[in-house]
Amino acid sequence: MKLPYLLPWLGAGLLAIFSCSKSSTHPLPSGQDQPSITISDVTLARQPRQNINFRFYLGLSASSTQEVTVNYHTEAGTAIAGKDFIPDSGVLHFAPGSTQAYVDITVIADSLRRPNQTFYLVLSDPNHATLAKNKATGTILNQDLPYLPTSDSGYTSPLSYPGYRLVWHDEFDEQQLADSNWNYEIGGNGWGNQELEYYTSRPQNVFLSDGKLIIEARQESYGNNAYTSARITTQGKHEFQYGRIDIRAKLPVAQGLWPALWMLGSNIKQVGWPQCGEIDIMELIGKNPREVVGSLHWKKADGNVATFNNKYDLSQGDFSQAFHVFSLLWSADSLQILVDDIPYVKAARQDLSDGIYPFDQPFFFIFNVAVGGNWPGPPDQTTVFPQRMFVDYVRVFQQN
Known part of the structure; x- marks a missing residue:
């Protein structure tokens, strides 16, 4: 090939090589080469x-x-x-x-x-x-920490009454709930009322703080349930027949909550419910924040459940704002349920005569906070969790 023909070719090749080198060394956009x-x-x-x-x-x-x-x-x-x-x-x-x-x-x-x-x-x-x-x-x-103070304002009751002696009490002043006094009931099977909670013994749901027992209901997935809470009893440890019982407590009042302070007959394992008898010293349905219900349940002669009850309404405020004292006056032939020393359920033996009268035998305590169920219905968008019941003390007096 003659030189005049070669030079134009070399020129074009060099230009192409120069163009590729210039492209490969051009700076990348700012930051693109940095980690x-x-x-x-x-x-x-x-x-x-x-x-x-x-x-x-x-x-x-x-x-x-x-x-x-x-x-x-x-x-x-x-x-x-x-x-x-x-x-x-x-x-x-x-x-x-x-x-x-x-x-x-x-x-x-x-x-x-x-x-x-x-x-x-x-x-x-x-x-x-x-x-x-x-x-x-x-x-x-912070939600599992152990200290939870609350205002102590509200109604109080004495440590003694004329003609009575204090036979058992729990002031909840220890670091943890005493196993010698209380059992934990565990499970999430609805508890006969289509309840929604799973009861646990975890300190997230039941603990002592600042001289109070606290039962805390939470919205959380646990087992197959969407809520947790606690239910404790004195069954087999402390069972009582007759006397005066005082329980000082402050209650959760949100929709779908069902706090209760109640008793069952100690022979429930032998005869079942309702034949064993049930004494509801206090039940509150969250949608009725100013109202508590006291009830007596037993088995009628035809096998159905008998109920004798009444409600008590606060004149102002609601049951979450201060402590109140829920009491039972109980003798062989009569029962009275009180709020702050005001009786609102009064039943004589003859008022409870349909079926076998169960209220002349020992009973044990149950304290719990249910979530949902046939009576209160489920929580709704107004219900803010956690919800808590505070119990200051439980005291049992019997006549001298």
């Missing part, structure tokens, strides 16, 4: 006696030959800086070749049971990297 920083959320249970660290892990999408830095600082949410967590800020360094680092934020010890809280770790001003996520959430779990 990105991510940060993970943290959720931990608060501790009642010691501070704990919430460790926020940061990661790089790829290692870098250069040191990567990023600024961080804490930001309050529902958690308060200086009270719930120790605020912090600084610069975090990723050494060359490293893809993971972390920041520890101290959460301050507390024992108060309350709603969970949040705070944030915020990232800014990355160097040799970009931010894929610039904020992580720290969630402080």
Whole structure:
């Protein structure tokens, strides 16, 4: 080939080679060649006696030959800086070749049971990297903590009555419920009333705090149930026949809640319900926050359930706002149910004569908070959980 023909060809080839080299070394869009920083959320249970660290892990999408830095600082949410967590800020360094680092934020010890809280770790001003996520959430779990005070206002009753002696009581002043006094009933089978809760013995649902027994109903999946609560009894441990019983309590009043302080005949395993008899010292249906019902149930001669009851209405306020004393005056031939020393159910033996009279034998206590059921109906959008029943004491007096 003659040179004049070769030069144009070489010129075109060199131009093509030059054009490819220029394209391959053109700078990529800003940040596209840098690793990105991510940060993970943290959720931990608060501790009642010691501070704990919430460790926020940061990661790089790829290692870098250069040191990567990023600024961080804490930001309050529902958690308060200086009270719930120790605020912090600084610069975090990723050494060359490293893809993971972390920041520890101290959460301050507390024992108060309350709603969970949040705070944030915020990232800014990355160097040799970009931010894929610039904020992580720290969630402080408080809902299982052991301390839950409540106002002690309301009606009270004495530790003695003329002609009576105190034969048994529980003031709930210990650290935990005494096994020598109480049983836990467990399960979620509806309890004969189409109830919706699963009863547990967990401290999430039943615990002592500040001299009170607290039964807490929660909206949570447990077993095959959507709610949890607790039901405790003195069956086989403390059973009583006649006397005066005082129970001081403050009640949950939301739709779908069914707190009860009641008694069953101790021979229930032998004769079954309702032949054993039932004394409802207090039942409240949440949609009626100012009203409690006292009832007597037994088995009629035809086998059906007999009921003798009445209701008591507060003149002002509702039963969640203060403590009230729910009482039973019980003798061989009569029963009275009272609220704050006002009797509103009065029954003589002759009023309960259809069938076998069961109220002349020992009975045991049951304290529980049901969720849903045939009587109260289910919770609705107005029902806020958790819901709690506080019991200050139970006292049994018998005549001298």
